[in-house]
Amino acid sequence: xxxxxxxxxxxxxxxxxxxxxxxxxxxxxxxxxxxxxxxxxxxxxxxxxxxxxxxxxxxxxxxxxxxxxxxxxxxxxxxxxxxxxxxxxxxxxxxxxxxxxxxxxxxxxxxxxxxxxxxxxxxxxxxxxxxxxxxxxxxxxxxxxxxxxxxxxxxxxxxxxxxxxxxxxxxxxxxxxxxxxxxxxxxxxxxxxxxxx
Amino acid sequence: xxxxxxxxxxxxxxxxxxxxxxxxxxxxxxxxxxxxxxxxxxxxxxxxxxxxxxxxxxxxxxxxxxxxxxxxxxxxxxxxxxxxxxxxxxxxxxxxxxxxxxxxxxxxxxxxxxxxxxxxxxxxxxxxxxxxxxxxxxxxxxxxxxxxxxxxxxxxxxxxxxxxxxxxxxxxxxxxxxxxxxxxxxxxxxxxxxxxx
DNA sequence: AATTGTGAGTAAGTGTTACTTACTAAAGTG
DNA sequence: CACTTTAGTAAGTAACACTTACTCACAATT
Numbered sequence: 001x002x003x004x005x006x007x008x009x010x011x012x013x014x015x016x017x018x019x020x021x022x023x024x025x026x027x028x029x030x031x032x033x034x035x036x037x038x039x040x041x042x043x044x045x046x047x048x049x050x051x052x053x054x055x056x057x058x059x060x061x062x063x064x065x066x067x068x069x070x071x072x073x074x075x076x077x078x079x080x081x082x083x084x085x086x087x088x089x090x091x092x093x094x095x096x097x098x099x100x101x102x103x104x105x106x107x108x109x110x111x112x113x114x115x116x117x118x119x120x121x122x123x124x125x126x127x128x129x130x131x132x133x134x135x136x137x138x139x140x141x142x143x144x145x146x147x148x149x150x151x152x153x154x155x156x157x158x159x160x161x162x163x164x165x166x167x168x169x170x171x172x173x174x175x176x177x178x179x180x181x182x183x184x185x186x187x188x189x190x191x192x193x194x195x196x197x
Numbered sequence: 198x199x200x201x202x203x204x205x206x207x208x209x210x211x212x213x214x215x216x217x218x219x220x221x222x223x224x225x226x227x228x229x230x231x232x233x234x235x236x237x238x239x240x241x242x243x244x245x246x247x248x249x250x251x252x253x254x255x256x257x258x259x260x261x262x263x264x265x266x267x268x269x270x271x272x273x274x275x276x277x278x279x280x281x282x283x284x285x286x287x288x289x290x291x292x293x294x295x296x297x298x299x300x301x302x303x304x305x306x307x308x309x310x311x312x313x314x315x316x317x318x319x320x321x322x323x324x325x326x327x328x329x330x331x332x333x334x335x336x337x338x339x340x341x342x343x344x345x346x347x348x349x350x351x352x353x354x355x356x357x358x359x360x361x362x363x364x365x366x367x368x369x370x371x372x373x374x375x376x377x378x379x380x381x382x383x384x385x386x387x388x389x390x391x392x393x394x
Numbered sequence: 395a396a397t398t399g400t401g402a403g404t405a406a407g408t409g410t411t412a413c414t415t416a417c418t419a420a421a422g423t424g
Numbered sequence: 425c426a427c428t429t430t431a432g433t434a435a436g437t438a439a440c441a442c443t444t445a446c447t448c449a450c451a452a453t454t
Contacts, residue, residue, distance in 0.1 A: 009402060027311065033441060043404050048442065084393065110310045115224065119370055148394045155364075155383035156392055162359030167352075173316055186352035194391030195353055196281060197345045206431060230412060240433050245413065 012050040014040040016061055024103050028058060028111045059121040062112065065104040066126040069097050074133065083141030084192060090134055091164060092184040098168040099178055106172050109165060134160060156191070163187045209247040211237040213258055221300050225255060225308045256318040259309065262301040263323040266294050271330065280338030281389060287331055288361060289381040295365040296375055303369050306362060331357060353388070360384045 018040035022031045033054060037044040051057040073093050080086045098105040108127075112118040134157050141147040147156075167187065171178040215237035219228045230251060234241040248254040270290050277283045295302040305324075309315040331354050338344040344353075364384065368375040 011402065027313070029311070032439080034439090044441090045405080045443080046403060049402075054441070113307045114226070114311050116370065145394055147392050148390075151387060151392050152379070152383045155380060156387055158363045158380075159356060159360040159384060159387050162361070162363030163356040164359070165363065166355045166359030173313065182349075183352060183355075186349045187356060190348060190353055190356050190391075191387060192391050192393040193345075194387075194389050195344050195348050196389040197342055204430080208431065229410080231410090241412090242414080242434075243432060246431075251412070 009050075011040075011042050011046050014042060015047055015050065015057070016064075019057055020061055020103070023061070023107065028054075028107075055115060055117060056121075058107065058112065059118060059123045062104070062107050063121075063123040063126060065101065066108075066123060066130075069101075069104070070126055070130055072097065073130065077133065077137070083137055083144065083146045084188075086137045087134070087141075087160065087191075088184070088188050090137070091160065091187055092180065094164045095167060095178065095180045095184050098164075099171065099180055102172060105168055109169060109172060131157065131161065159191060160187075163191070206247075208237075208239050208243050211239060212244055212247065212254070213261075216254055217258055217300070220258070220304065225251075225304075252312060252314060253318075255304065255309065256315060256320045259301070259304050260318075260320040260323060262298065263305075263320060263327075266298075266301070267323055267327055269294065270327065274330065274334070280334055280341065280343045281385075283334045284331070284338075284357065284388075285381070285385050287334070288357065288384055289377065291361045292364060292375065292377045292381050295361075296368065296377055299369060302365055306366060306369060328354065328358065356388060357384075360388070 015036060019031070019036050022035060022039065033044050033047055036057075037047060047054075047057065051060065073090060076089045076093050077086050080089050098109075112123070118124055135153060138147065138153045138156050142149060142151070142153060164187070167178065167183050170176050212233060216228070216233050219232060219236065230241050230244055233254075234244060244251075244254065248257065270287060273286045273290055274283050277286050295306075309320070315321055332350060335344065335350045335353050339346060339348070339350060361384070364375065364380050367373045
């Protein structure tokens with residue numbers, strides 16, 4: 001994921017790398033531009049040559065992470081045949097990615113949402129793509145008769161996405177360990193079979 | 198919800214009111230303390246007599262909103278008998294509250310999460326209480342046999358809470374209208390009966 | 395070979411902002 | 425009355441995100 005097809009000079013890479021490292025240590029607001037620059041061994045002004053502002057830097061770093069995430073999911077989904085198996089793989093892989101990459105998850109679930117700019121950013125395009133993937137699987141499942149015909153595809157997606165995100169929040173916020181197998185089969189069990197006795 | 202049981206002087210009320218109004222117009226970060234003070238017709242310094250910092254002001258305003266929300270939910274839940282009806286009422290009422298009170302929802306779902314301080318605040322205590330209410334209903338439902346005995350109560354709560362929150366996000370972010378009846382029965386249908394044919 | 399243009403990077407600001415300090419003035423209270 | 429507490433003010437200040445105006449290297453064009 002290059003930035004707008006042009007060159008990718010060393011200064012730009014160093015800034016993104018420096019920012020990524022800092023994000024592992026503290027939250028967005030408490031990272032200063034001075035800090036980013038000094039850790040990257042460049043001057044503060046250079047940040048603004050490559051990034052519109054501090055938030056833009058955040059979005060671009062997020063986007064890089066998301067790119068890998070999306071590739072992994074699509075790959076795995078392609079290996080499954082039934083709609084249910086595909087959705088199970090989406091749930092499992094999402095939880096796994098969140099657990100494996102806490103910085104990325106923290107940014108996505110906590111740090112970018114407070115500004116509406118995010119939803120216009122390139123990073124949010126990746127979220128849309130991921131979200132679209134899930135919707136397509138569901139619609140297909142309804143058509144083949146694997147899923148009930150009376151369920152609303154959009155709402156099922158909301159339930160699945162919501163469950164995934166909510167499951168990760170506790171881990172991110174309080175550092176609780178997440179049993180990926182247990183939680184992902186638990187979610188799948190409820191969503192597919194229902195909770196009512 | 199008074200602050201720490203003490204008095205509630207006019208200056209404090211004016212500041213909270215002013216901040217609330219501003220939150221209806223723009224997001225937290227773009228509201229300045231100067232603006233809050235001038236709209237409240239007090240000096241900037243007074244804000245820091247009553248609030249630790251700008252975030253503390255945010256949390257206390259949120260807390261007031263949450264207090265009413267929680268009272269409404271508990272009232273309605275008490276009127277229902279079966280566990281399923283109670284959970285349906287939780288889902289419906291939550292969606293309704295979010296839709297009726299967009300500022301409150303925006304703060305809760307988008308603006309407070311980026312700082313870990315929130316999770317130590319009095320406002321988060323209210324979230325815990327709400328969350329606890331749901332868990333109790335679920336546990337009770339499992340015991341009475343209304344819900345399947347093999348489902349994990351904590352995970353079912355995650356699914357329900359996640360679905361509610363995710364359903365509101367679109368509305369908050371993009372201003373889409375939310376059909377509360379459709380979405381709440383849709384969520385309940387999936388969660389209780391399952392999506393698998 | 396000289397000129398021009400451009401991308402990478404720097405140095406030194408500047409306005410704004412959240413927050414602090416040190417101070418009144420009045421109202422309780424023993 | 426003396427003294428503490430409460431409500432509020434006025435005038436800062438340090439830190440921060442971001443800007444401006446510049447240099448230098450090196451291609452490409454004339």
